[in-house]
Amino acid sequence: MQNPSSIPVTIVTGFLGAGKTTLLNRVLKENHGQRIAVIENEFGEVGIDNELLVQDSEQIVEMNNGCICCTIRGDLQRNLLELAGKRATGQLAFDRILIETTGLADPGPVAQTFFFDEEVQRLYHLDAVLTVVDAKHGDLQLDREETAQKQVAFADRILLSKTDLVEGDVTQALEKRLLRINPRAQIRHVHFGETPLDQILDIQGFDLKAKLEINPKFLEMEAHDHDHHDHECNEHCDHDHGHEHHHHHDHDHECNEHCDHDHDHGHAHTHLDAVQSFVFRSERAFEMGKLEACLGKLLEIYGNDLYRYKGLLYLAKEPRQVIFQGVHMMMSSDFGRRWNDGEKKSSIVVFIGRDLPKDIFEQELTRCLLPAKK
Numbered sequence: 001m002q003n004p005s006s007i008p009v010t011i012v013t014g015f016l017g018a019g020k021t022t023l024l025n026r027v028l029k030e031n032h033g034q035r036i037a038v039i040e041n042e043f044g045e046v047g048i049d050n051e052l053l054v055q056d057s058e059q060i061v062e063m064n065n066g067c068i069c070c071t072i073r074g075d076l077q078r079n080l081l082e083l084a085g086k087r088a089t090g091q092l093a094f095d096r097i098l099i100e101t102t103g104l105a106d107p108g109p110v111a112q113t114f115f116f117d118e119e120v121q122r123l124y125h126l127d128a129v130l131t132v133v134d135a136k137h138g139d140l141q142l143d144r145e146e147t148a149q150k151q152v153a154f155a156d157r158i159l160l161s162k163t164d165l166v167e168g169d170v171t172q173a174l175e176k177r178l179l180r181i182n183p184r185a186q187i188r189h190v191h192f193g194e195t196p197l198d199q200i201l202d203i204q205g206f207d208l209k210a211k212l213e214i215n216p217k218f219l220e221m222e223a224h225d226h227d228h229h230d231h232e233c234n235e236h237c238d239h240d241h242g243h244e245h246h247h248h249h250d251h252d253h254e255c256n257e258h259c260d261h262d263h264d265h266g267h268a269h270t271h272l273d274a275v276q277s278f279v280f281r282s283e284r285a286f287e288m289g290k291l292e293a294c295l296g297k298l299l300e301i302y303g304n305d306l307y308r309y310k311g312l313l314y315l316a317k318e319p320r321q322v323i324f325q326g327v328h329m330m331m332s333s334d335f336g337r338r339w340n341d342g343e344k345k346s347s348i349v350v351f352i353g354r355d356l357p358k359d360i361f362e363q364e365l366t367r368c369l370l371p372a373k374k
Protein backbone atom coordinates (compact mmCIF):
# COMPACT_ATOMS: atom_id res chain seq x y z
CA MET A 1 0.00 0.00 0.00
CA GLN A 2 1.20 3.45 -0.84
CA ASN A 3 1.85 5.71 2.10
CA PRO A 4 -0.43 8.71 1.45
CA SER A 5 2.19 11.18 2.60
CA SER A 6 4.98 9.62 0.57
CA ILE A 7 6.94 11.83 -1.79
CA PRO A 8 6.26 11.43 -5.50
CA VAL A 9 9.20 10.66 -7.74
CA THR A 10 9.41 10.98 -11.50
CA ILE A 11 12.20 9.31 -13.42
CA VAL A 12 13.14 11.16 -16.59
CA THR A 13 15.00 8.95 -18.97
CA GLY A 14 15.78 8.99 -22.69
CA PHE A 15 18.82 8.43 -24.84
CA LEU A 16 21.80 10.80 -24.91
CA GLY A 17 20.79 14.26 -26.00
CA ALA A 18 17.09 13.46 -26.27
CA GLY A 19 16.06 16.57 -24.33
CA LYS A 20 15.88 15.49 -20.68
CA THR A 21 17.67 18.52 -19.24
CA THR A 22 15.63 20.81 -21.49
CA LEU A 23 12.45 19.27 -20.09
CA LEU A 24 13.68 19.53 -16.54
CA ASN A 25 14.64 23.16 -17.03
CA ARG A 26 11.20 23.91 -18.34
CA VAL A 27 9.59 22.29 -15.33
CA LEU A 28 11.90 24.05 -12.89
CA LYS A 29 11.31 27.46 -14.48
CA GLU A 30 7.56 27.19 -14.58
CA ASN A 31 5.65 29.02 -11.93
CA HIS A 32 3.79 26.09 -10.44
CA GLY A 33 4.46 26.68 -6.79
CA GLN A 34 5.86 23.19 -6.35
CA ARG A 35 9.18 22.67 -4.72
CA ILE A 36 11.20 20.21 -6.68
CA ALA A 37 14.42 18.46 -5.78
CA VAL A 38 16.43 17.10 -8.68
CA ILE A 39 18.77 14.14 -8.74
CA GLU A 40 20.99 14.43 -11.74
CA ASN A 41 23.14 11.61 -13.08
CA GLU A 42 25.49 12.17 -15.99
CA PHE A 43 27.53 9.83 -18.09
CA GLY A 44 31.15 10.77 -18.44
CA GLU A 45 33.79 11.68 -15.97
CA VAL A 46 32.75 15.30 -15.62
CA GLY A 47 29.32 16.78 -15.26
CA ILE A 48 28.43 19.61 -17.59
CA ASP A 49 24.70 19.48 -17.05
CA ASN A 50 25.01 21.43 -13.87
CA GLU A 51 26.12 24.36 -16.03
CA LEU A 52 23.15 23.79 -18.30
CA LEU A 53 20.53 23.27 -15.61
CA VAL A 54 18.80 26.29 -14.17
CA GLN A 55 19.44 26.56 -10.50
CA ASP A 56 15.83 27.07 -9.48
CA SER A 57 15.15 23.78 -7.82
CA GLU A 58 15.30 23.34 -4.09
CA GLN A 59 18.20 21.02 -4.30
CA ILE A 60 20.24 19.51 -7.07
CA VAL A 61 22.11 16.37 -6.18
CA GLU A 62 24.70 15.42 -8.75
CA MET A 63 25.67 11.81 -9.08
CA ASN A 64 28.62 11.60 -11.40
CA ASN A 65 30.57 8.63 -10.19
CA GLY A 66 29.00 6.17 -12.50
CA CYS A 67 25.71 5.30 -14.01
CA ILE A 68 22.71 5.38 -11.75
CA CYS A 69 21.33 2.14 -13.13
CA CYS A 70 24.29 0.02 -12.20
CA THR A 71 27.41 1.02 -10.35
CA ILE A 72 25.93 3.71 -8.18
CA ARG A 73 22.48 2.43 -7.48
CA GLY A 74 23.39 2.27 -3.80
CA ASP A 75 24.22 5.98 -3.97
CA LEU A 76 20.75 6.70 -5.28
CA GLN A 77 19.23 4.92 -2.33
CA ARG A 78 21.49 6.82 0.06
CA ASN A 79 20.74 10.16 -1.60
CA LEU A 80 17.02 9.52 -1.41
CA LEU A 81 17.22 8.69 2.28
CA GLU A 82 19.42 11.71 2.94
CA LEU A 83 17.06 14.06 1.13
CA ALA A 84 14.08 12.71 3.05
CA GLY A 85 16.02 13.07 6.30
CA LYS A 86 16.80 16.72 5.57
CA ARG A 87 13.19 17.31 4.66
CA ALA A 88 12.00 15.75 7.90
CA THR A 89 14.29 17.94 9.98
CA GLY A 90 13.33 21.08 8.07
CA GLN A 91 16.76 21.57 6.46
CA LEU A 92 15.19 21.18 3.04
CA ALA A 93 11.72 21.78 1.72
CA PHE A 94 10.53 19.97 -1.36
CA ASP A 95 7.33 18.35 -2.53
CA ARG A 96 8.65 15.96 -5.13
CA ILE A 97 11.76 14.57 -6.73
CA LEU A 98 12.74 14.41 -10.37
CA ILE A 99 15.52 12.03 -11.28
CA GLU A 100 17.33 12.59 -14.56
CA THR A 101 19.15 9.44 -15.51
CA THR A 102 22.11 9.31 -17.85
CA GLY A 103 21.23 8.86 -21.49
CA LEU A 104 22.61 5.33 -21.24
CA ALA A 105 20.72 4.20 -18.19
CA ASP A 106 18.34 1.33 -18.15
CA PRO A 107 15.37 2.71 -16.23
CA GLY A 108 14.42 -0.72 -14.89
CA PRO A 109 16.99 -0.90 -12.10
CA VAL A 110 16.47 2.76 -11.22
CA ALA A 111 12.77 2.07 -10.78
CA GLN A 112 13.56 -1.03 -8.73
CA THR A 113 15.17 1.14 -6.09
CA PHE A 114 11.67 2.21 -5.06
CA PHE A 115 10.63 -1.34 -4.33
CA PHE A 116 13.58 -2.85 -2.54
CA ASP A 117 14.54 -0.70 0.33
CA GLU A 118 11.72 -0.63 2.86
CA GLU A 119 12.63 2.82 4.03
CA VAL A 120 12.70 4.21 0.48
CA GLN A 121 9.40 2.50 -0.18
CA ARG A 122 7.84 4.02 2.92
CA LEU A 123 9.07 7.53 2.11
CA TYR A 124 8.61 7.66 -1.64
CA HIS A 125 6.41 6.44 -4.42
CA LEU A 126 7.29 6.25 -8.06
CA ASP A 127 4.80 8.29 -10.03
CA ALA A 128 6.07 7.58 -13.53
CA VAL A 129 8.95 6.85 -15.82
CA LEU A 130 9.02 9.46 -18.57
CA THR A 131 11.09 8.66 -21.62
CA VAL A 132 12.12 11.48 -23.90
CA VAL A 133 12.68 10.38 -27.50
CA ASP A 134 14.44 12.54 -30.06
CA ALA A 135 12.33 12.68 -33.22
CA LYS A 136 15.39 13.44 -35.35
CA HIS A 137 17.80 10.84 -34.02
CA GLY A 138 15.40 8.39 -32.37
CA ASP A 139 15.39 5.93 -35.25
CA LEU A 140 19.16 5.75 -35.45
CA GLN A 141 19.41 5.36 -31.68
CA LEU A 142 16.80 2.60 -31.62
CA ASP A 143 18.58 0.85 -34.49
CA ARG A 144 21.94 0.92 -32.78
CA GLU A 145 21.40 0.85 -29.06
CA GLU A 146 19.43 -1.65 -27.11
CA THR A 147 19.38 0.74 -24.17
CA ALA A 148 17.35 3.19 -26.24
CA GLN A 149 14.84 0.43 -26.90
CA LYS A 150 14.65 -0.49 -23.23
CA GLN A 151 14.03 3.10 -22.27
CA VAL A 152 11.06 3.16 -24.60
CA ALA A 153 9.83 -0.26 -23.49
CA PHE A 154 9.90 0.85 -19.88
CA ALA A 155 8.19 4.22 -20.30
CA ASP A 156 4.91 5.11 -18.69
CA ARG A 157 4.77 8.11 -20.98
CA ILE A 158 6.84 8.94 -24.03
CA LEU A 159 7.72 12.53 -24.73
CA LEU A 160 8.71 13.08 -28.33
CA SER A 161 11.11 16.00 -28.68
CA LYS A 162 12.53 17.77 -31.75
CA THR A 163 9.55 17.14 -34.01
CA ASP A 164 10.37 20.61 -35.32
CA LEU A 165 13.47 19.17 -36.99
CA VAL A 166 11.74 16.53 -39.10
CA GLU A 167 8.85 16.18 -41.53
CA GLY A 168 5.50 14.98 -40.22
CA ASP A 169 5.74 11.59 -41.93
CA VAL A 170 9.06 10.91 -40.17
CA THR A 171 7.45 11.65 -36.84
CA GLN A 172 4.51 9.43 -37.66
CA ALA A 173 6.70 6.53 -38.67
CA LEU A 174 8.70 6.88 -35.46
CA GLU A 175 5.51 7.02 -33.42
CA LYS A 176 4.40 3.76 -35.00
CA ARG A 177 7.70 2.18 -34.11
CA LEU A 178 7.47 3.45 -30.53
CA LEU A 179 3.98 2.06 -30.30
CA ARG A 180 5.19 -1.33 -31.45
CA ILE A 181 7.83 -1.31 -28.73
CA ASN A 182 5.50 0.01 -26.07
CA PRO A 183 1.80 0.02 -26.80
CA ARG A 184 0.90 1.14 -23.27
CA ALA A 185 2.61 4.48 -23.03
CA GLN A 186 0.90 7.55 -24.39
CA ILE A 187 3.04 9.63 -26.69
CA ARG A 188 3.12 13.40 -26.29
CA HIS A 189 5.04 15.92 -28.34
CA VAL A 190 7.25 18.32 -26.43
CA HIS A 191 8.82 21.30 -28.09
CA PHE A 192 11.94 22.25 -26.16
CA GLY A 193 10.47 20.62 -23.08
CA GLU A 194 7.26 22.58 -23.26
CA THR A 195 4.46 20.54 -21.80
CA PRO A 196 1.59 21.07 -19.38
CA LEU A 197 2.74 19.90 -15.97
CA ASP A 198 -0.28 17.69 -15.49
CA GLN A 199 0.96 15.67 -18.46
CA ILE A 200 4.08 14.68 -16.67
CA LEU A 201 3.63 15.05 -12.90
CA ASP A 202 1.21 13.14 -10.69
CA ILE A 203 0.07 11.05 -13.58
CA GLN A 204 0.14 7.86 -11.49
CA GLY A 205 1.56 6.20 -14.49
CA PHE A 206 3.89 3.67 -12.97
CA ASP A 207 2.25 0.37 -13.53
CA LEU A 208 3.94 -2.42 -11.64
CA LYS A 209 1.87 -5.06 -13.37
CA ALA A 210 3.01 -3.84 -16.76
CA LYS A 211 6.64 -3.81 -15.61
CA LEU A 212 6.30 -7.37 -14.41
CA GLU A 213 5.03 -8.31 -17.84
CA ILE A 214 8.12 -6.77 -19.37
CA ASN A 215 10.35 -8.41 -16.85
CA PRO A 216 8.85 -10.99 -14.51
CA LYS A 217 11.93 -10.64 -12.33
CA PHE A 218 11.47 -6.93 -11.80
CA LEU A 219 10.90 -7.46 -8.10
CA GLU A 220 13.70 -9.93 -7.64
CA MET A 221 16.74 -8.04 -6.57
CA GLU A 222 19.17 -10.84 -7.22
CA ALA A 223 18.17 -11.13 -10.83
CA HIS A 224 19.74 -7.76 -11.46
CA ASP A 225 23.41 -7.76 -11.41
CA HIS A 226 23.99 -4.49 -13.09
CA ASP A 227 27.52 -4.92 -14.01
CA HIS A 228 25.99 -7.46 -16.30
CA HIS A 229 23.14 -5.76 -17.95
CA ASP A 230 20.32 -8.14 -18.05
CA HIS A 231 17.92 -7.46 -20.70
CA GLU A 232 14.40 -7.06 -19.60
CA CYS A 233 12.67 -6.26 -22.72
CA ASN A 234 10.08 -8.55 -23.93
CA GLU A 235 7.93 -11.53 -23.61
CA HIS A 236 8.03 -12.94 -27.11
CA CYS A 237 11.37 -11.89 -28.33
CA ASP A 238 12.29 -14.35 -31.00
CA HIS A 239 16.01 -14.20 -31.04
CA ASP A 240 17.94 -16.59 -28.96
CA HIS A 241 20.69 -15.33 -26.81
CA GLY A 242 21.53 -18.77 -25.55
CA HIS A 243 24.37 -18.53 -23.17
CA GLU A 244 26.69 -16.58 -25.30
CA HIS A 245 28.09 -13.36 -24.14
CA HIS A 246 26.84 -10.47 -26.14
CA HIS A 247 27.86 -6.90 -26.02
CA HIS A 248 25.44 -4.16 -26.72
CA HIS A 249 26.67 -3.54 -30.20
CA ASP A 250 25.88 -7.10 -31.16
CA HIS A 251 22.25 -6.42 -30.47
CA ASP A 252 20.06 -5.06 -33.08
CA HIS A 253 16.74 -6.44 -32.08
CA GLU A 254 13.82 -4.34 -31.15
CA CYS A 255 12.93 -4.80 -27.49
CA ASN A 256 9.27 -4.78 -26.98
CA GLU A 257 6.73 -5.99 -24.51
CA HIS A 258 6.78 -9.44 -26.08
CA CYS A 259 10.31 -10.49 -25.49
CA ASP A 260 10.94 -13.37 -23.19
CA HIS A 261 14.58 -14.10 -23.47
CA ASP A 262 16.49 -14.11 -20.34
CA HIS A 263 19.88 -12.63 -19.84
CA ASP A 264 20.58 -13.96 -16.42
CA HIS A 265 23.41 -16.15 -17.56
CA GLY A 266 26.28 -13.91 -16.96
CA HIS A 267 26.09 -11.85 -20.11
CA ALA A 268 28.78 -9.30 -20.12
CA HIS A 269 26.37 -6.54 -20.98
CA THR A 270 27.74 -3.29 -19.97
CA HIS A 271 27.15 0.00 -21.63
CA LEU A 272 30.31 1.18 -19.97
CA ASP A 273 32.40 -0.69 -22.47
CA ALA A 274 30.11 -0.37 -25.46
CA VAL A 275 29.87 3.39 -25.43
CA GLN A 276 32.70 5.44 -24.16
CA SER A 277 33.38 8.97 -23.21
CA PHE A 278 36.48 11.08 -23.10
CA VAL A 279 37.24 14.62 -22.10
CA PHE A 280 39.26 17.27 -23.88
CA ARG A 281 40.67 20.01 -21.66
CA SER A 282 42.91 22.95 -22.32
CA GLU A 283 43.95 26.19 -20.72
CA ARG A 284 44.85 27.65 -24.11
CA ALA A 285 42.18 29.63 -25.97
CA PHE A 286 40.48 28.20 -29.03
CA GLU A 287 40.55 30.12 -32.29
CA MET A 288 36.93 30.28 -33.31
CA GLY A 289 37.36 29.93 -37.09
CA LYS A 290 39.70 26.97 -36.79
CA LEU A 291 37.50 25.29 -34.21
CA GLU A 292 34.41 25.58 -36.39
CA ALA A 293 36.18 24.08 -39.37
CA CYS A 294 37.65 21.29 -37.30
CA LEU A 295 34.37 20.37 -35.63
CA GLY A 296 32.65 20.43 -39.00
CA LYS A 297 35.19 17.96 -40.32
CA LEU A 298 34.99 15.68 -37.27
CA LEU A 299 31.20 15.66 -37.39
CA GLU A 300 31.21 14.82 -41.06
CA ILE A 301 33.41 11.81 -40.46
CA TYR A 302 32.26 10.62 -37.03
CA GLY A 303 28.76 12.15 -36.76
CA ASN A 304 26.93 8.82 -36.64
CA ASP A 305 29.11 7.48 -33.86
CA LEU A 306 29.20 10.72 -31.93
CA TYR A 307 26.19 10.36 -29.70
CA ARG A 308 26.68 13.39 -27.52
CA TYR A 309 29.19 16.13 -26.83
CA LYS A 310 29.01 19.10 -24.58
CA GLY A 311 31.31 21.49 -22.91
CA LEU A 312 32.45 24.90 -21.89
CA LEU A 313 34.76 26.72 -24.26
CA TYR A 314 37.40 29.34 -23.69
CA LEU A 315 37.53 31.29 -26.97
CA ALA A 316 40.16 33.86 -27.89
CA LYS A 317 38.94 37.47 -27.77
CA GLU A 318 35.66 36.47 -26.15
CA PRO A 319 34.93 37.75 -22.65
CA ARG A 320 32.17 35.19 -22.10
CA GLN A 321 32.24 31.45 -21.69
CA VAL A 322 30.71 29.56 -24.57
CA ILE A 323 28.53 26.57 -23.82
CA PHE A 324 28.70 24.16 -26.65
CA GLN A 325 26.78 20.96 -27.21
CA GLY A 326 25.50 18.60 -29.81
CA VAL A 327 23.89 15.31 -30.73
CA HIS A 328 25.32 13.53 -33.78
CA MET A 329 25.63 16.24 -36.49
CA MET A 330 23.39 18.78 -34.76
CA MET A 331 25.58 21.20 -32.91
CA SER A 332 24.69 24.36 -31.04
CA SER A 333 26.38 26.91 -28.84
CA ASP A 334 25.39 29.68 -26.50
CA PHE A 335 27.14 32.33 -24.52
CA GLY A 336 27.48 31.58 -20.84
CA ARG A 337 28.60 33.91 -18.08
CA ARG A 338 31.52 36.31 -18.35
CA TRP A 339 34.85 35.05 -17.16
CA ASN A 340 35.65 36.65 -13.84
CA ASP A 341 38.69 38.88 -13.42
CA GLY A 342 41.63 36.72 -12.53
CA GLU A 343 39.71 33.50 -13.17
CA LYS A 344 41.77 30.73 -14.72
CA LYS A 345 40.17 30.29 -18.12
CA SER A 346 39.96 26.85 -19.62
CA SER A 347 37.91 24.69 -21.95
CA ILE A 348 36.42 21.34 -21.17
CA VAL A 349 34.47 19.22 -23.61
CA VAL A 350 33.03 15.74 -23.06
CA PHE A 351 32.58 13.47 -26.06
CA ILE A 352 30.40 10.36 -25.81
CA GLY A 353 30.09 7.84 -28.58
CA ARG A 354 30.88 4.48 -29.99
CA ASP A 355 34.45 3.65 -30.98
CA LEU A 356 35.54 7.25 -31.26
CA PRO A 357 39.24 7.76 -31.98
CA LYS A 358 40.19 9.82 -28.97
CA ASP A 359 43.69 10.56 -30.27
CA ILE A 360 42.42 12.00 -33.56
CA PHE A 361 39.95 14.22 -31.73
CA GLU A 362 42.69 15.42 -29.42
CA GLN A 363 45.10 16.10 -32.26
CA GLU A 364 42.55 17.99 -34.31
CA LEU A 365 41.27 20.06 -31.41
CA THR A 366 44.78 20.89 -30.27
CA ARG A 367 45.43 22.39 -33.71
CA CYS A 368 42.67 24.91 -33.08
CA LEU A 369 44.27 26.31 -29.94
CA LEU A 370 46.31 29.50 -29.79
CA PRO A 371 49.95 28.87 -29.01
CA ALA A 372 50.77 28.71 -25.31
CA LYS A 373 51.80 32.05 -23.84
CA LYS A 374 55.48 32.30 -23.17
Ligand SMILES: Nc1nc2c(ncn2[C@@H]2O[C@H](COP(=O)(O)OP(=O)(O)OP(=O)(O)O)[C@@H](O)[C@H]2O)c(=O)[nH]1
Pocket residue numbers: 014015016017018019020021022023049102103161162163164165190191192193308325326327332
Ligand atom coordinates in the same frame (compact mmCIF):
# COMPACT_ATOMS: atom_id res chain seq x y z
N1 LIG B 1 15.15 21.59 -32.19
C1 LIG B 1 14.95 21.12 -30.98
N2 LIG B 1 16.00 20.95 -30.16
C2 LIG B 1 15.75 20.48 -28.91
C3 LIG B 1 14.45 20.17 -28.45
N3 LIG B 1 14.56 19.71 -27.17
C4 LIG B 1 15.88 19.74 -26.87
N4 LIG B 1 16.60 20.22 -27.90
C5 LIG B 1 18.07 20.43 -27.98
O1 LIG B 1 18.72 19.17 -27.93
C6 LIG B 1 19.98 19.28 -27.29
C7 LIG B 1 20.09 18.28 -26.16
O2 LIG B 1 19.13 18.60 -25.17
P1 LIG B 1 19.33 18.20 -23.63
O3 LIG B 1 18.08 18.61 -22.92
O4 LIG B 1 20.61 18.70 -23.11
O5 LIG B 1 19.40 16.63 -23.77
P2 LIG B 1 19.65 15.54 -22.60
O6 LIG B 1 18.72 14.42 -22.88
O7 LIG B 1 19.55 16.18 -21.26
O8 LIG B 1 21.14 15.15 -22.92
P3 LIG B 1 22.14 14.20 -22.02
O9 LIG B 1 21.92 14.58 -20.58
O10 LIG B 1 23.49 14.56 -22.53
O11 LIG B 1 21.75 12.82 -22.32
C8 LIG B 1 20.07 20.73 -26.81
O12 LIG B 1 20.82 21.46 -27.74
C9 LIG B 1 18.63 21.19 -26.78
O13 LIG B 1 18.49 22.58 -26.97
C10 LIG B 1 13.34 20.36 -29.34
O14 LIG B 1 12.17 20.08 -29.04
N5 LIG B 1 13.66 20.84 -30.59
